[in-house]
Amino acid sequence: MTKVLITDITGAATVPESIETKVAVGSVWSLASVGVTLVASLIATPFVLRGLGPEAYGVYAIVQVMIGYLAVADIGMGDASTRFAAAAFARGERHEEASALWTSLVIEAIVALPLVLVVGLFAKPIVVHAFRLPSYLENAAAAALAIAALGFLAKNAATVFNTPQMVRLRFRSVAVINTVCGVLQIGLVPVVIWMGGGLVSAVVVIAAANTLNLLLHLQQARVLLPEVTHPAPRRDLFRPMLRFGIALVVSAFVILARFDSARAVAYYAVAYTLATIVAIIPRAVKGALFPAFSQLEGSAVDRLYARAVRSLSLVIAPVAVVMCLIAEPFLRIWAGAEYARYSLWPFYVLLAGNAVGALAHVPTVLLKGLGRADVIARLQILEIVPFLVSAALFTRWWGALGAAAAWSLRMILDTALLFRVASRYAHISIDTSPRERIGIASAAALLGAPLLLLALPDPSIPVRVAVAVMTLIAYCAVAWRSLLTIGERSRLIEMAEALMWRRPANNRLGV
Structure with a gap:
């Protein structure tokens, strides 16, 4: 089994630069596409909600x-x-x-x-x-x-x-x-x-x-x-x-x-729409990774896999925390008081499942790129009966919240199984250094603390926004100093300059 140290992924020679850079730039384009569509959806949905009922x-x-x-x-x-x-x-x-x-x-x-x-x-x-x-x-x-x-x-x-x-x-x-x-x-x-x-x-x-x-x-x-x-x-x-x-x-x-009502579906749909925002980044990366995994071989696959898992983990966690902090006032303004009341907890539960499930895109794409989509199919078949039973029971008992719980439990289980089988079939094991484990613990504590704000009785919007902004700034500082290597920082700066100024990074952009 190939062990890839998660901080030791800066070897540019391992992954062909033209493919690596195209994957990164392609991810940015895909992310921009999903982001624009998402903004349009957020603007249009309140009008559709009120127009249809x-x-x-x-x-x-x-x-x-x-x-x-x-x-x-x-x-x-x-x-x-x-x-x-x-x-x-x-x-x-x-x-x-x-x-x-x-x-x-x-x-x-x-x-x-x-x-x-x-x-x-x-x-x-x-x-x-x-x-x-x-x-x-x-x-x-x-x-x-x-x-x-x-x-x-x-x-x-x-x-x-x-x-x-x-x-x-x-x-x-x-x-x-x-x-x-x-x-x-x-x-x-x-x-x-x-x-x-x-x-x-x-x-x-x-x-x-x-x-x-x-x-x-x-x-x-x-x-x-x-x-x-x-x-x-x-x-x-x-x-x-x-x-x-x-x-x-x-x-x-x-x-x-089937087990509740169309109104419950509306509450669930609003919660689901917002919770899946956290998945726009892995979906963008997925579209760029699949053709790359289909063409690369050996250690190049290992390095690209480790880099993708690492990057998604660093981004998804703070996004999920900020979404939790601003969810209630956003729902109240965006969809109305009724949806803020009945969609909020389904949103929290769905967000947890989607945040974990977002990481599953990487092993999924890897298995497909290796031609082992049959393994994914077998996993889904194994999951289907427990999911249907739990979804039916939870929905009957708790309505939209139960449906959200069943979905999130399935996402978490699916993610764990996909990483397990990807490790088995691709012979890849991602490890972390002691330095990075300390950085991860610090970042986790930093992101977990603001969630205590949700225990307060209706904190104001300015307080929520201020806490979210300060949390993001502090997290970025910790991640930059403790979780990224010098090579990764240089690589990010280089790619940012290439994207901002529309010129090739060291003549390697190739798009």
Whole structure:
């Protein structure tokens, strides 16, 4: 087993500089994309909440989740396309790269098209029997579900057609396309509601935005890989791609709708939306890491893995603490007093799970890059029954808070298991030096102390903000002096200068 000392990750020669720097810059682009979309969502959501009302917004949340989670019908073909195409691209085999893309798309269509047909034909029975909705919302929910089923086809196909950009590490173009389409979707939903449209009109906007996203990625694919215009799926790739991609996903939103009410879903959805903010950084890093892990080998993988885990750990903890400090007044201003009352504790619980689960992106991407997505699938299958049972029981007993607890427990368990199996299959073990252990303990104490503020009866907004700012300043000082090496500090300064002044860092940026 390779032991990687977590502070000894400055050897630039270990990881090819062009790939390492592209991963870092790509992460920044992905983070910027998610950040812009998030800001747009935070601005638009209060208008959607008030325009639809709690119950209709609960249905809207369910439909949005189903667009995302029905995407399981791609059975991992977006990632499979990237991995197999990256291998072909590294060998310089452009026709093989195009074949990997088209094979993924064919497999996806074989699974997804029948599912769309079933959901479209049986949307009304699904809504009536699967969700506990007011009768006046059933017809609108059924129509929205059928439209969403068409929208997720475009969403899935876009994750395949962005493959030529991903394998060439063209993260900027991916980020721009996703940001433009995301902001258009988020911005137009409150507009159509203000103009008199309802739930169905909002879902039509989402489906249209997904279609636009697909068309833009398709155009980029044609520019970067002209061979993609000639469909050439390969039968011999079907089995390895299926073995790589198949997985199982479930959602606490659906369970909550079954055992509680659409209003409870709205409370949970608001809490979930805010809690997942902590995951925007690992999601950005994930998009850049996957093609890199698919191309690197040996000690280069070890170093990149250790650096990713370390970086995420340093960033996620203070972000989570600050979010806890400002959550209550933010919810009251942003969503209203009702949501501040009923969404606050689900938010705290979901934030804990998402903060821990954010680290799981690194071993997940590593296993996929090594071609061991089957291990991830087996873990998810093992987790599914305990999660369903706990989610059903906790939701029945405690409503939105119970659903949040079940989700967070699953995230924490999943993270522990993923790190364990990644260590086993990749033979990587991350260790810490005595100096760093002292720094970690100091940082943990520094971040934990401000949470005592939550025990006070309704501390004012200025007090919360002041404590949050002072905590961040003190944490950055401790992290800079005690947790980062001299080489890492120099590297951060170099990358910051390259990004700020738009010039290559030592001529190695390569993008």
